[in-house]
Amino acid sequence: DAGVIQSPRHEVTEMGQEVTLRCKPISGHNSLFWYRQTMMRGLELLIYFNNNVPIDDSGMPEDRFSAKMPNASFSTLKIQPSEPRDSAVYFCASSHKLMGVSGNTIYFGEGSWLTVV
């Protein structure tokens, strides 16, 4: 199994530029999660999808952030325009979603290290 695949692994961009992070979940998984990790705030859930539909986006910090999942094997997280305070590690994760089972393990990608200067 290839695991959750994220790209790019590292990105340095200038303030005001658009940033697009990409994720390919594990094949057969139908729940997808975007997390952000910073020293100050730890691991925060930004948004998650079930069957390509956004279920909870209450963690998205502001309108500059948007996420899409056009099909079961691809998702994007976009920041436009980017700001220095967006610098963080962004993780994508996926799991099976079986109705009535919250015990399914969530598997994480290696993360996208974003620096906005």
Add this chain to the structure above:
Amino acid sequence: AQSVAQPEDQVNVAEGNPLTVKCTYSVSGNPYLFWYVQYPNRGLQFLLKYITGDNLVKGSYGFEAEFNKSQTSFHLKKPSALVSDSALYFCAVRWGNQGGKLIFGQGTELSVKP
């Protein structure tokens, strides 16, 4: 509000000694509890989980955790620590029956010295 807490920012242990990393939770309904480990510049790796049944759960790399409902705790343990166990450890919780979101504690830095 649903939450999970790791009361120790850092735990220091000598190699060969037992280790414990603490976790407490607060959720409505039945909790589903997880431990993950993060090595420097890497993603989170799943270690073990408690869903139901036996309160003592065994996981990867010799780790285990004990679910204690009365104390709302899920402490991670290992009988004999290795230097290679040094990493950042996260406790996490899900709840309900709709496969919802996973929330994390703030993490505990484990340092094992030779």
